[in-house]
Amino acid sequence: VEIGGKTYQVKPIRNLSGHSIDSYRIHAGKSVPIVKGGDQTKMEEGEFFAIETFGSTGKGWVYEGDEVSHYMKRWEARGTNARLPRARQLLNTIQQNFGTLAFCRRYLDRIGETKYLLALKNLVECGEVDPYPPLIDNAGCFTAQWEHTLVLRPSCKEVLSRGDDY
Structure with missing residues (x-):
């Protein structure tokens, strides 16, 4: 990615993932890793998921900051x-x-x-x-998150968060 005329390598943030969603339960139990790691969890018909990708120009690993936000x-x-x-x-x-x-x-x-x-x-x-608390990578690095919400239908996935601006 180029920021302010300088090119930075972007790495996936390996210790963050997407997740399943239920009514009024934003983190419902199933995890959707953004990097391959041997997770054998299966998505099932009718389930909702937040498919999230996280990128960083730092280490690609975040830790919790001190002050809870x-x-x-x-x-x-x-x-x-x-x-x-x-x-x-x-x-x-x-x-x-x-x-x-x-x-x-x-x-x-x-x-x-x-x-x-x-x-x-x-x-x-x-x-x-x-x-x-806020999640922090190296000081001075840039981080970004992108997300889509989807539901698994009998024959396809339906992206619920797609719109004119997304």
Whole structure:
């Protein structure tokens, strides 16, 4: 790829993959690797998948950054692990506004939540909410992601994310 007049080699990010999708469950269990590795998982008719490719001008391997930027309520979370009343209240707000879809602290601010950091930390610590820190390759490298969503029909795959701009 050429960026600013300079040519960079792009490598696949080997430790990221696509995944199966269910209703309100963005990561539903099956993985779709972007590099060959011996995975024998089979896709089945009626299943939905996010087919993702990730590229980097760095090492092609990412690690989690320090500061968490996004969160997601766990699919199986019921609030029974949250001990703090404020944490249970926040979990209820998360369920009502986001369900199991990803959100960031800015979204909590927009819906009027205040003084929630300790409660959010408690929800992460007790396993009700998963933290999603940024994924980082080498400093100064460029990374990119491309994705299509598809469903497997009896005789073909149907790309659901295809449009005029994609």
